[in-house]
Amino acid sequence: MASEMQCGVFHETYKSDMQVRPTTMQRARILLAVVFAFALPFILGSVEMRIVNGVVIAAIGAIGLNILTGYTGQISLGQGAFLAVGAYASGLSSVYFGFSWWLSIIFAAFVTAAFGMLIGIPSLRLKGLYLAVATLAAQQIVQWVIINWDPIDGAVDGRTTDALNIPNAYLFGNPEWRLNNNEYAFYFLALVVLIVVIIAATNLFRTHIGRAFVAIRDQDIAAQVMGVSLFRYKLLAFALSSFIVGLAGGLLAQYSTAISFERFTIEVSIEYLAMIIIGGLGTISGSIYGAIFIVLLPELLRLLGRAITGTDTDSIRAFNSLLPFLQQGVFGLAIVLALIFEPEGIQKLWRNIKDYFRLFPFRY
Amino acid sequence: MRKLLLMVMVVAALALMGAAVISAQEATGEPIRVGAIFDLSGATGDVGTPYGEGVIAYVDWLNDNGGINGRPIELISQDYAYSAETAETLYNQFVDEGVVVFMGWGTGDTLALKSRVAEDEIPFISASYSASLNDPQGEAPYNFLIATTYGDQMEIMLRVMLEQWTAAGNAAEDMRVAYFHNDSPFGVDPLDQGDAYLASQGLQAGLRVPMPRGATDFTAELQQADDFGVTHIVVQNVSGPAALLARNVVQFFGGNDVIQFGCLNWCADENFVRQAEDAAEGALGAIPFTPTTVVVPAQEAMRAWLAENDTRTLEEASLHFSQGWTAMSVMAEGIRRTLDAGSELTGPNIRAALETLVDFETGGILAPITWTSEDHRANRALAIYRVEDGLWVEASEVIDLRAEEGM
Numbered sequence: 201m202a203s204e205m206q207c208g209v210f211h212e213t214y215k216s217d218m219q220v221r222p223t224t225m226q227r228a229r230i231l232l233a234v235v236f237a238f239a240l241p242f243i244l245g246s247v248e249m250r251i252v253n254g255v256v257i258a259a260i261g262a263i264g265l266n267i268l269t270g271y272t273g274q275i276s277l278g279q280g281a282f283l284a285v286g287a288y289a290s291g292l293s294s295v296y297f298g299f300s301w302w303l304s305i306i307f308a309a310f311v312t313a314a315f316g317m318l319i320g321i322p323s324l325r326l327k328g329l330y331l332a333v334a335t336l337a338a339q340q341i342v343q344w345v346i347i348n349w350d351p352i353d354g355a356v357d358g359r360t361t362d363a364l365n366i367p368n369a370y371l372f373g374n375p376e377w378r379l380n381n382n383e384y385a386f387y388f389l390a391l392v393v394l395i396v397v398i399i400a401a402t403n404l405f406r407t408h409i410g411r412a413f414v415a416i417r418d419q420d421i422a423a424q425v426m427g428v429s430l431f432r433y434k435l436l437a438f439a440l441s442s443f444i445v446g447l448a449g450g451l452l453a454q455y456s457t458a459i460s461f462e463r464f465t466i467e468v469s470i471e472y473l474a475m476i477i478i479g480g481l482g483t484i485s486g487s488i489y490g491a492i493f494i495v496l497l498p499e500l501l502r503l504l505g506r507a508i509t510g511t512d513t514d515s516i517r518a519f520n521s522l523l524p525f526l527q528q529g530v531f532g533l534a535i536v537l538a539l540i541f542e543p544e545g546i547q548k549l550w551r552n553i554k555d556y557f558r559l560f561p562f563r564y
Numbered sequence: 565m566r567k568l569l570l571m572v573m574v575v576a577a578l579a580l581m582g583a584a585v586i587s588a589q590e591a592t593g594e595p596i597r598v599g600a601i602f603d604l605s606g607a608t609g610d611v612g613t614p615y616g617e618g619v620i621a622y623v624d625w626l627n628d629n630g631g632i633n634g635r636p637i638e639l640i641s642q643d644y645a646y647s648a649e650t651a652e653t654l655y656n657q658f659v660d661e662g663v664v665v666f667m668g669w670g671t672g673d674t675l676a677l678k679s680r681v682a683e684d685e686i687p688f689i690s691a692s693y694s695a696s697l698n699d700p701q702g703e704a705p706y707n708f709l710i711a712t713t714y715g716d717q718m719e720i721m722l723r724v725m726l727e728q729w730t731a732a733g734n735a736a737e738d739m740r741v742a743y744f745h746n747d748s749p750f751g752v753d754p755l756d757q758g759d760a761y762l763a764s765q766g767l768q769a770g771l772r773v774p775m776p777r778g779a780t781d782f783t784a785e786l787q788q789a790d791d792f793g794v795t796h797i798v799v800q801n802v803s804g805p806a807a808l809l810a811r812n813v814v815q816f817f818g819g820n821d822v823i824q825f826g827c828l829n830w831c832a833d834e835n836f837v838r839q840a841e842d843a844a845e846g847a848l849g850a851i852p853f854t855p856t857t858v859v860v861p862a863q864e865a866m867r868a869w870l871a872e873n874d875t876r877t878l879e880e881a882s883l884h885f886s887q888g889w890t891a892m893s894v895m896a897e898g899i900r901r902t903l904d905a906g907s908e909l910t911g912p913n914i915r916a917a918l919e920t921l922v923d924f925e926t927g928g929i930l931a932p933i934t935w936t937s938e939d940h941r942a943n944r945a946l947a948i949y950r951v952e953d954g955l956w957v958e959a960s961e962v963i964d965l966r967a968e969e970g971m
Binding site: 523 | 604605609642643645646647648649650652653654656657660672673675676677678679680683703747748749752
């Protein structure tokens with residue numbers, strides 16, 4: 201590969217034209233990434249795996265949001281609400297209907313898709329910021345329902361409980377592989393879901409549906425003139441996006457087994473928006489990079505904080521008042537710098553690096 | 565970026581070196597690891613910060629005074645910014661590092677951790693006093709409630725209000741209570757018990773008024789309460805919004821003496837008085853932890869520690885400081901009793917030791933603590949306080965619901 205320099209990818213057959221990853225280099229990288237993902241649990245301890253699991257759930261959720269916001273151009277501030285609907289649909293169906301974990305997660309995805317379509321109805325008339333405010337309403341309504349509707353907390357015996365407690369779930373019924381306890385078992389489950397979602401989402405944008413989404417994003421009137429039914433495809437975008445977010449919510453519920461409204465606030469919605477903006481709007485890989493960035497950065501800052509203070513009470517006291525704000529400051533700074541240096545997100549940065557080495561030592 | 569990182573590293577290195585020099589202390593045995601999460605930068609950071617300072621201060625004080633039987637406490641703690649996810653991550657990390665007990669904070673994260681805590685067998689004291697955490701035979705065998713539950717606080721508050729109301733010559737049935745509460749599980753937690761108490765007295769159930777987050781004015785909510793014929797307001801929220809409400813009440817009803825205002829423990833503090841100023845006068849507070857304005861023996865050590873290590877007085881450090889200090893001291897007592905019994909420091913042993921506490925005195929900060937294997941509520945007793953000239957002073961004797969139950 202290295203010997204032949206490329207100035208573009210040329211297709212000579214329809215078959216090669218249809219390939220998702222046409223070059224050997226691309227395929228090698230994908231293979232490497234998959235091998236790395238499956239090797240990760242063998243390298244890391246359970247504490248680190250917990251953070252990795254957070255990344256995987258966030259990546260699934262971010263891909264879902266990116267379908268709606270990045271590809272179809274419908275800004276949503278309701279991501280937290282969609283996650284909540286997924287998590288509670290999964291949790292409540294486990295508690296009340298006795299669904300097994302996998303059934304409850306699939307159920308959650310469909311329920312969230314239906315909810316997403318409902319929230320998507322105003323999108324026919326509203327665009328941009330106006331739509332964002334409409335989805336914000338969804339966020340508030342869902343939060344209100346979670347807080348104030350008693351059965352949603354599993355308070356079946358009339359006792360007040362503040363969080364929905366979900367029965368433990370086991371992978372393949374193996375008592376060793378408990379999803380909320382065994383980080384490794386959950387990781388393999390979540391990783392498989394992530395891979396399926398990546399493949400599905402990548403292929404979605406090779407079909408007429410995906411192309412219609414992109415057309416709506418780029419110029420909705422032109423899309424309509426071309427025969428794209430705005431109503432149908434916008435709702436479809438909401439449904440598909442929410443379906444995937446519902447998967448993430450369901451996974452989250454089965455993973456943490458105790459869920460309360462505090463996990464699904466407006467901050468969560470904004471965090472997911474930050475993920476796809478930093479990672480790269482309208483790209484699948486960007487969603488994953490963004491999820492890694494947003495989840496990992498605070499963890500790294502925390503680790504650094506731990507390293508600074510240690511466990512000595514005097515040094516903890518000295519830094520306690522300062523450190524949280526320093527961490528928040530660095531977090532904000534990192535986001536601003538990322539956007540200044542590469543407004544198109546991390547995936548563009550990665551593409552630049554690849555381009556650079558493809559033509560090395562020359563450049564465009 | 566690189567420069568910043570370098571700077572942070574240099575600061576870190578200096579701090580570590582400094583710390584190494586300072587930390588030549590009395591307690592020298594094998595350290596006992598204690599995990600803790602504090603909210604320093606999140607939604608409840610205003611009260612979480614002094615609470616965390618109190619926990620750290622107690623550990624520092626204890627280690628300087630011989631630790632627990634010569635063994636120092638090694639506190640593994642971090643800010644979790646009131647996020648349940650972060651709490652879970654930190655909890656797992658700290659348990660992995662070998663902590664034997666854990667100091668938690670909020671209602672949401674304590675509940676989220678409940679089943680893990682039970683599995684890992686880690687005795688857990690948090691700053692949430694929700695009665696749903698008291699389930700020692702069932703789902704929460706390792707959660708201990710250090711203070712009077714929100715429900716009991718509400719019941720005692722209503723009782724004192726009713727006594728004062730009838731003593732002033734009013735007919736009991738004219739009493740109308742409005743609950744102004746945080747719109748969250750924390751906020752609604754005590755309301756059912758409040759209504760049950762009112763019903764037991766033949767009174768009408770209270771009006772529930774959720775306080776919207778970030779509200780800057782509660783006039784609309786007060787209008788609703790006024791239509792209901794409100795005579796008493798009880799607030800279950802943190803002190804910031806409660807102070808705003810108190811100011812609104814004075815404006816709306818034209819004075820402090822029209823409506824009796826009452827606060828449960830998270831709003832009855834120095835911050836409430838500071839922010840509400842004159843509007844706080846006459847307000848009642850259900851405070852399980854003795855306010856700093858009332859002198860009790862346990863405060864001596866706190867004052868001495870602050871004088872040596874801090875620039876603030878105990879009054880400035882606030883009652884939440886003494887709350888954190890006391891919570892940590894009770895946990896330390898459980899560890900001490902385990903060691904005294906010659907048992908190994910394991911979760912089940914520490915739990916058993918905590919369950920041997922009978923009428924345990926905290927130097928006047930809390931009503932005596934009794935934990936049994938059936939009941940993990942420390943007590944059901946507290947005194948009601950009132951704001952007079954900007955200070956919280958005692959307005960009632962200690963009322964003990966558990967003692968009355970036993971009679």
